[in-house]
Amino acid sequence: MKVLSIILLTLSVIFASMLTATVSASLSDDYCYGHELEDSICYETQKACEIERKNDLMAIGKCFKAIM
Numbered sequence: 001m002k003v004l005s006i007i008l009l010t011l012s013v014i015f016a017s018m019l020t021a022t023v024s025a026s027l028s029d030d031y032c033y034g035h036e037l038e039d040s041i042c043y044e045t046q047k048a049c050e051i052e053r054k055n056d057l058m059a060i061g062k063c064f065k066a067i068m
Contacts, residue, residue: 034060042066 029042031049036058043049049063 030066031063032066033063036060040066 029044031044031046032040032042033049033053033056035041035056041052041056043052046063046065053059053063
């Protein structure tokens with residue numbers, strides 16, 4: 001029973017850290033613009049967002065600060 005509890009605890013910690021890593025990765029993108037085929041495309045800097053938006057023929061609107 002002790003071994004089972006340790007395994008369950010270990011798997012819980014691993015799963016929680018996987019979720020945290022996923023959320024952290026998505027929070028690093030601060031500037032986004034709308035896109036016809038996707039909800040929005042985001043970049044870490046406003047300059048990168050503006051450059052990519054200008055080159056994207058399916059871009060909708062201007063870059064905006066993402067609210068997290």
